[in-house]
Amino acid sequence: MIIHIQGKSKKRGHHLMANNITISQAAQYLGQEVTISGWVYNKTGKGKLHFIMVRDGTGVIQVVIFKGNVTEEAFEKCAALTQESSIRITGVISEDLRAKGGHELQAKEVEVLNIAPEYPISPKEHGIEFLMDNRHLWLRSSKQHAILKIRHEIIKASRDYFDNLGFTLVDAPIFTPSACEGTSNLFETDYFDTKAYLTQSGQLYMEAAAMAFGKVYCFGPTFRAEKSKTRRHLTEFWMIEPEVAFFDLQQDMDLAEGMIIYIVDRVLEKRRQELEILERDVSKLEAVKTPFPRIHYDEAVKLIKAENPEFIDGDDLGGTDETIVSSHFDRPVMITHYPAAVKAFYMKRSAQQPDRALCVDVLAPEGYGEIIGGGQREDDLEILLSRIREHNLPQEAFNWYLDLRKYGTVPHAGFGMGIERTVAWICGRPHIRETIPFPRTMYRLTP
RNA sequence: UCCGGUGUAGCUCAAUGGCAGAGCGGGUGGCUGUUAACCACUAGGCUGUAGGUUCGAGUCCUACCACCGGAGCCA
Numbered sequence A: 001m002i003i004h005i006q007g008k009s010k011k012r013g014h015h016l017m018a019n020n021i022t023i024s025q026a027a028q029y030l031g032q033e034v035t036i037s038g039w040v041y042n043k044t045g046k047g048k049l050h051f052i053m054v055r056d057g058t059g060v061i062q063v064v065i066f067k068g069n070v071t072e073e074a075f076e077k078c079a080a081l082t083q084e085s086s087i088r089i090t091g092v093i094s095e096d097l098r099a100k101g102g103h104e105l106q107a108k109e110v111e112v113l114n115i116a117p118e119y120p121i122s123p124k125e126h127g128i129e130f131l132m133d134n135r136h137l138w139l140r141s142s143k144q145h146a147i148l149k150i151r152h153e154i155i156k157a158s159r160d161y162f163d164n165l166g167f168t169l170v171d172a173p174i175f176t177p178s179a180c181e182g183t184s185n186l187f188e189t190d191y192f193d194t195k196a197y198l199t200q201s202g203q204l205y206m207e208a209a210a211m212a213f214g215k216v217y218c219f220g221p222t223f224r225a226e227k228s229k230t231r232r233h234l235t236e237f238w239m240i241e242p243e244v245a246f247f248d249l250q251q252d253m254d255l256a257e258g259m260i261i262y263i264v265d266r267v268l269e270k271r272r273q274e275l276e277i278l279e280r281d282v283s284k285l286e287a288v289k290t291p292f293p294r295i296h297y298d299e300a301v302k303l304i305k306a307e308n309p310e311f312i313d314g315d316d317l318g319g320t321d322e323t324i325v326s327s328h329f330d331r332p333v334m335i336t337h338y339p340a341a342v343k344a345f346y347m348k349r350s351a352q353q354p355d356r357a358l359c360v361d362v363l364a365p366e367g368y369g370e371i372i373g374g375g376q377r378e379d380d381l382e383i384l385l386s387r388i389r390e391h392n393l394p395q396e397a398f399n400w401y402l403d404l405r406k407y408g409t410v411p412h413a414g415f416g417m418g419i420e421r422t423v424a425w426i427c428g429r430p431h432i433r434e435t436i437p438f439p440r441t442m443y444r445l446t447p
Numbered sequence B: 001u002c003c004g005g006u007g008u009a010g011c012u013c014a015a016u017g018g019c020a021g022a023g024c025g026g027g028u029g030g031c032u033g034u035u036a037a038c039c040a041c042u043a044g045g046c047u048g049u050a051g052g053u054u055c056g057a058g059u060c061c062u063a064c065c066a067c068c069g070g071a072g073c074c075a
Helices: A021-029 A072-078 A128-133 A142-164 A203-215 A247-268 A272-277 A282-286 A297-307 A319-326 A381-390 A394-406 A418-427
Strands: A031-043 A047-055 A062-067 A086-095 A105-116 A188-191 A194-200 A215-223 A236-245 A292-297 A333-336 A359-364 A367-375 A412-418
Touching: A021 A031, A021 A062, A021 A086, A021 A105, A021 A128, A021 A394, A031 A062, A031 A142, A047 A072, A047 A086, A072 A105, A072 A194, A072 A297, A086 A128, A142 A215, A142 A236, A142 A247, A142 A272, A142 A418, A188 A247, A203 A394, A203 A412, A236 A272, A236 A418, A247 A272, A247 A282, A247 A333, A247 A367, A247 A412, A247 A418, A272 A282, A297 A319, A319 A333, A319 A359, A319 A412, A359 A418, A381 A394, A412 A418
Parallel strands: A062 A105, A292 A333
Antiparallel strands: A031 A047, A031 A086, A047 A062, A086 A105, A188 A194, A215 A236, A236 A412, A333 A359, A359 A367, A367 A412
16 A cells, blocks of 8 residues: 655545544544544654644544654654644544543544644643633633533523423514613614614513513623623623513522523533533532522521621622622522612512512522522513603603503513523633633723 | 732743843754653843833832733623
């Protein structure tokens, strides 16, 4: 057999007719001749022998090239390969316990697509600013790769969860004429001869959709122009927001709990390998089982005051307060009945405690904080009107929303789950900026 | 916006107010089983910017810029 290494597309069409496979499939092709396309992840050698770690997005495999087996020219070409050079290799998959993963590719033919110049991200440590400046390249690193694979699994699992329950996906607009909740700062854009704002929530639109379809959800980006500088904040982040007609707070909480269980189970089932790469303590995730503790705001305050005496009853929970509460439980905890004063205008009030909202926040374990906020919506037209006035919101902007209470109003509830915070928790990452492909923060708009 | 911190080689970091340094990465050479290989040699600098103190400033002072961590706000 003629063994040679092919140069830059010199003999296209004369390749050995081998199967094109992904590295993840390599184990199924032991002893067979295959072609793999990918990038040089790392290279080492021993004089007349090259070891090239090649990754293709599905895995990493060691490619072995012996000088005695190939031409001088071919060997030189492989010697010139640099980190992140792109190549296509044909060879035989063989078993070898010295290789990571237990098998390797004995190269017969290598096509060099591109020799990369000095790659900025070396296998050693780097600072966060440098890595974020190189985010477009950092995505190739194993941990970042694993995080985004898990992010995909979480998104897919949430959508499957709702789809399986008969929900309809109804996407909300990104451009909105006004604030949804009237609280946080919005990004303003020129919209022809008027102003438009980037959405901070699809919820109001989901309420309209729920009255048309019964069970709906939306999934999309949301924007907050807050000058927040913490590990929990981005200016652009993704939310999944279900809304269900005829649901009350209890049913809403059941829905949220079921979703979290479903997501965690799915990630444990399908993304073990990625959790391992991230060195995630999976026992923490395996502990996430039904039922989740459901505690009243007043109970939460007791827990908080025991450790933070300065907390003022009636205030919203701060980051450290959330950590105090969640540290008492090994699974997500649901806090209900916050003071209505700290919540949005559309929250329905409790009949037993008129100063409390029929709302729920879900705090992730291990100090990851709020991942879900939701509750039952005010369904009475007159009460909603007075709330809009109390909050000094422009009634005109909410006329369409008020129509939902005019024409066949029903009890309904829903929630929003922040994808990045959920990914951060499940992946055990300290900072949410690693959980989105290209993060946007107060100080970062590139790449 | 407030509080604290850091800016030195491509990267990660050293350097009592007294010659600008190491490891990694890059380059050259060596090695037939490497796993972040190893060995030898080598190139690489307006010490964030602008002022100031000093015989002398990477080091001390002032302002600014950039980023990091935290707070507030929130998902």
